[in-house]
Amino acid sequence: MDALHIRQGEARDLPALVEIFNHYVAHGHVTFTTVPHTLESRTTWFATYGTGRHQLLVAEHEGAVVGCAYSSPYRPGPAFDTTVETSIYLDPERRGLGAGKRLYAALLERLAAQPVHLAVAGVALPNEASLALHRKMGFEEVGTFREYARKNGVWISSTWFQRRVGTA
Numbered sequence: 756m757d758a759l760h761i762r763q764g765e766a767r768d769l770p771a772l773v774e775i776f777n778h779y780v781a782h783g784h785v786t787f788t789t790v791p792h793t794l795e796s797r798t799t800w801f802a803t804y805g806t807g808r809h810q811l812l813v814a815e816h817e818g819a820v821v822g823c824a825y826s827s828p829y830r831p832g833p834a835f836d837t838t839v840e841t842s843i844y845l846d847p848e849r850r851g852l853g854a855g856k857r858l859y860a861a862l863l864e865r866l867a868a869q870p871v872h873l874a875v876a877g878v879a880l881p882n883e884a885s886l887a888l889h890r891k892m893g894f895e896e897v898g899t900f901r902e903y904a905r906k907n908g909v910w911i912s913s914t915w916f917q918r919r920v921g922t923a
Contacts, residue, residue: 758816758817759814759815759816759821759852759853759854759857760814760815760816761812761813761814761815761857761858761861762812762813762815763806763810763811763812763813764801764804764811764812764813764823764825765813766798766801768813768820768823769794769797769798769801770794771819771820771846772797772813772820772823772844773792773793773794773797775820775822775823775844775845775846776788776792776797776844777791777792778846778847779844780792782847784879784904784906784907784909784911785844785879785882785885786844786879787879787904787906787911789906789907803827804825806865807869808826808836808837808839808866808869808870808871809825809826809827809828809839810825810826810862810865810866811823811824811825812824812825812858812861812862812865813858814845814852814854814857814858816849816852816854819846819849820846821845821846821849821852821854822843822844822845822846822849822854822855822858823843823844823858824841824842824843824844824855824858824859824861824862825841825842825843825862826839826840826841826862826866826871826874827839827840827841827842828840829875836870837870837871837872837873838871838872838873838874838875839866839871839873839874839875839920840874840875840876840877841859841862841874841875841876842876843855843858843859843885843888850884855884855888856888856891856892859888859892860892863892863893863918863920866920866921867920867921868921869921870921871920871921872919872920872921873917873918873919873920874894874917874918874920875915875916875917875918876889876894876915876916876917877900877913877914877915877916878913878914878915878916879904879911879912879913880899880911880912880913880914886914889916890916892918893918894916894917894918895916895917895918896914896915896916897915897916897917898914898915899912899913899914899915900912900913900915
């Protein structure tokens with residue numbers, strides 16, 4: 756039996772997800788968030804996900820949450836309803852399990868059954884692993900915002916990708 760399981764995120768996953776997210780808040784620039792998340796703040800965040808266009812999937816390995824992928828609104832307003840922004844976070848201590856590819860594949864498959872036309876994703880640079888994952892998953896590079904964000908005194912650039920998902 757495969758030890759890696761992809762499933763819909765549940766409230767019981769929040770402590771592990773907060774720990775994963777907070778690793779990236781404290782170490783590096785994968786997220787532009789500068790204040791650590793709390794269970795309370797992530798409970799409010801979690802409530803925005805379900806089984807429609809905005810989903811949260813987790814990867815579990817040997818009973819432990821090792822990552823998540825989710826789709827969020829890209830921008831407010833009905834003109835953007837069929838576009839979602841995707842994000843993926845992996846436990847830095849448990850990379851190499853194939854969770855990133857499996858999470859993204861499952862998320863994209865679920866999104867294809869929803870009224871979603873386009874998925875977009877921004878990858879803060881440098882991050883060769885994430886760039887490679889997005890390309891492997893069929894995302895097309897559309898451009899780079901140079902030095903458009905600042906975290907811990909460092910300017911950050913991001914390469915943006917898009918991928919057609921469905922026929923919305």
